[in-house]
Amino acid sequence: MKHIKTINTADLKKSAEYGGCGECQASCQTASKVNTVSNQKCEHKK
Amino acid sequence: MIHKFKWGNNNFVVDSNSGAVHMVDDISYDILDYLNGTFFDYTENYIVKKLENKYTEKDVREAYQEIFELYKNEKLFSKDTYENLATEEKLSSPIKAVCLNVAHDCNLRCSYCFASEGKFGCGKRELMPLETAKKAVDFIIEKSGNIKNLEMDFFGGEPLMNWDVVTETVKYARSLEKKHNKNFRFTLTTNGILLNDEKINFINKEIYDVVLSMDGRKNINDKFRITKTKTGSYDLIVPKFQKLINSRGDKSYYVRGTYTNQNPDFSNDVMHMYDLGFKSLSMEPVLCDDKFPYALTEKDLDKILKEHETLCKKLIKLKNEGKKINFFNFNVDINNGPCVVKRLKGCGCGNDYVAITPNGDIYSCHQLVGEEKFKIGNLNEHTFDNKIKKKFLHTTIYHKEKCKNCWVKFYCSGGCAAKNYQHCGDIMKPFDLNCKIQKKKIECAIALWALT
Numbered sequence: 001m002k003h004i005k006t007i008n009t010a011d012l013k014k015s016a017e018y019g020g021c022g023e024c025q026a027s028c029q030t031a032s033k034v035n036t037v038s039n040q041k042c043e044h045k046k
Numbered sequence: 047m048i049h050k051f052k053w054g055n056n057n058f059v060v061d062s063n064s065g066a067v068h069m070v071d072d073i074s075y076d077i078l079d080y081l082n083g084t085f086f087d088y089t090e091n092y093i094v095k096k097l098e099n100k101y102t103e104k105d106v107r108e109a110y111q112e113i114f115e116l117y118k119n120e121k122l123f124s125k126d127t128y129e130n131l132a133t134e135e136k137l138s139s140p141i142k143a144v145c146l147n148v149a150h151d152c153n154l155r156c157s158y159c160f161a162s163e164g165k166f167g168c169g170k171r172e173l174m175p176l177e178t179a180k181k182a183v184d185f186i187i188e189k190s191g192n193i194k195n196l197e198m199d200f201f202g203g204e205p206l207m208n209w210d211v212v213t214e215t216v217k218y219a220r221s222l223e224k225k226h227n228k229n230f231r232f233t234l235t236t237n238g239i240l241l242n243d244e245k246i247n248f249i250n251k252e253i254y255d256v257v258l259s260m261d262g263r264k265n266i267n268d269k270f271r272i273t274k275t276k277t278g279s280y281d282l283i284v285p286k287f288q289k290l291i292n293s294r295g296d297k298s299y300y301v302r303g304t305y306t307n308q309n310p311d312f313s314n315d316v317m318h319m320y321d322l323g324f325k326s327l328s329m330e331p332v333l334c335d336d337k338f339p340y341a342l343t344e345k346d347l348d349k350i351l352k353e354h355e356t357l358c359k360k361l362i363k364l365k366n367e368g369k370k371i372n373f374f375n376f377n378v379d380i381n382n383g384p385c386v387v388k389r390l391k392g393c394g395c396g397n398d399y400v401a402i403t404p405n406g407d408i409y410s411c412h413q414l415v416g417e418e419k420f421k422i423g424n425l426n427e428h429t430f431d432n433k434i435k436k437k438f439l440h441t442t443i444y445h446k447e448k449c450k451n452c453w454v455k456f457y458c459s460g461g462c463a464a465k466n467y468q469h470c471g472d473i474m475k476p477f478d479l480n481c482k483i484q485k486k487k488i489e490c491a492i493a494l495w496a497l498t
Contacts, residue, residue, distance in 0.1 A: 002108060008065070011064065024195075
């Protein structure tokens, strides 16, 4: 593509297929005690 | 739904529902002003006509076709197809994380403290007995079902004031891991005053993530973070934090500051802490009622948003010089990140996360301690009201009217329930000032990720 460059590989739709296992860190247990869920890692055992 | 923004000479476009992020040229950026996700036979010619005085017809048609291609591939104007995941069955989670308030007491008297200098909403200073802490370990093992990774945060007040309970609780939990197939991850938040070699060694061995509280430059830190005798804490804590971090190896830590309207130039505080040798940093807005003289309000917003951009530019420069710096609040995993189920559920308070007080009370969140309506039960009385836990299932982004059509909803997940309650009187009403700051943070996170 000449005009547009997609710069990431995120695919929320695909994550809906396996999501919700609950093994990742709870949101408020990170450095932020006061919340941005998206800065956390997926720990699903794919 | 898309969101576009400029960063210097760069144009970014975020496709909210797929998570795709694009960098586009000026032609595409302008074309997107005329599109809303519905494409008709006449749309292309209409846009060519609209932009004929600015770009050549060939360029506009080329860029339009690229946009249309991404639309067909569900990477632009993609649909939100996740609301069917917001069912009670899918949302209901075992409790996997506990904020353990081992101390409702503190050795500092920070005037902006949301926990009323350690007393929380409970009005008295007390330490958690070991027996209650052990019950909390048993509680999370019992309530966590098949989930293996469990988290326990030693919090307060100042948790180091109840050090023996911290160490004995860790030992007790570790002794049960194998039997129950659990993996405990302990975190701890401290003001650093009581740190010594023994505590540093234990923390660096057993604590998965440690949060060290300080606000930056000495004059800023010592304005709020003062001892009982009203002296500043900066000179006491900096050498201790440096010692802890220098002996921590690769283990995670954050030096976490709070900014108020007294330091709208907080990027200088972040850089000051970086210069002290702290490479992993976090800086959050103060949480308090508007009546306090240091409160952040709508009139501070422009300055705050600009300061986030200033900080981001400093971080981009450092990273492109090969320097190591990790700023939590811009630290978004643009490629992967959590699954969409977690993103729509939100912070998990009252659902997979609870706070436990020294007397065994169980609250839905550490920031709602003392608010009776958010009390779920008590460990010592063996009470737990599942009806209250169930209420928190209905706090997803689809249950919040304001969030449904917001571009940032899968990044912030509806924001902080406690903050909503404290500012708007309702956990379901996102706090507007926070939403605006959050959007700027995500833009900065994307720019930082793309330009380094």
